[in-house]
Amino acid sequence: MNLTITDMTIRLVLSVVLSGFIGFEREYTKKPAGFRTHILVSIGATTVMIAGLMMFRDYSSLSNMDPSRLGAQVISGIGFLGAGTILREGFTVKGLTTAASIWAVGCIGLVVGGGYYELSTISTLTVFITLKIFGKVQYKYENTYEVYLFHIKYTDDFSVETLFQYLDKRSLQLLSLRYNEEDAEFTLRINKSLDYIALLKRISEEKKIYYINTQVESEIR
Known part of the structure; x- marks a missing residue:
């Protein structure tokens, strides 16, 4: 399967829309992991999955590899790093967005290491937009x-x-x-x-x- 830049962009945008829909619901019901956190986790997971498919396409003739193993390693590994940024103060949990951004950036790093520069660039821009623009949306909501x-x-x-x-x-x-x-x-x-x-x-x-x-x-x- 030959994924074009348009295909990758559509998948990442759809990932933002779907995860943002769930994340806003969590935010609205006052759960610790909210809008941007869900979006960042989804962006990272989508990025890794696309990379796994692309690597499977490129190297399946040389090795009997499973594209899903890449994502499993990321989830189990970088989660420990992100957990270090999470703080709990009484009933309030802080640092989840930072933890998710660390996780997403780790996923992007894997894609860059695999040589998929277009995908990593699109994903980086998507994460940046999420942190900057959606951060303003979240602030406007919290400011009420x-x-x-x-x-x-x-x-x-x-x-x-x-x-x-x-x-x-x-x-x-x-x-x-x-x-x-x-x-x-x-x-x-x-x-x-x-x-x-x-x-x-x-x-x-x-x-x-x-x-x-x-x-x-x-x-x-």
Whole structure:
């Protein structure tokens, strides 16, 4: 099978579209691995698969090789390197996009080593566009939210589950939580379209809560 530059471009673009569709769904449902992470992983996998097919075409008469073995080695090997960039802070995971970019770049390196310069160039441009342009798209989406740190104090008979039930009803994302018998600290990701004052008023109406303080996360840093 003779793959043209057009064929490779179509496959990589389709890979971006399909993985981006899944990645945005993960992002929208507030999962750790989101939009760009899925796209980068897919780009890398597509790149390796195309390279495997091309190598099988070029060298099948000289060796009984399996084109899928190349991708298997990449997945098992570079994953350890990418894992080193992932950090967990409370309920928040950071570094997944960096880990995926390392994985994708490793795949591109394999293709370059095989001498498939057209494929590696197209894939590199695709990764770059993903990081730059889709990064702006992701930022615009995330910019619709604000992260707040709450500190509340309550009486001994206060049930934290009561607060959880209210937060769940308002579809707020709880990022971190620390609490004991006297007080609690938690961070919330709140859509800017939500009435923040109404949220504070609702929490303050709880008679068993006698102190409440809140700050925007950017002000804490």
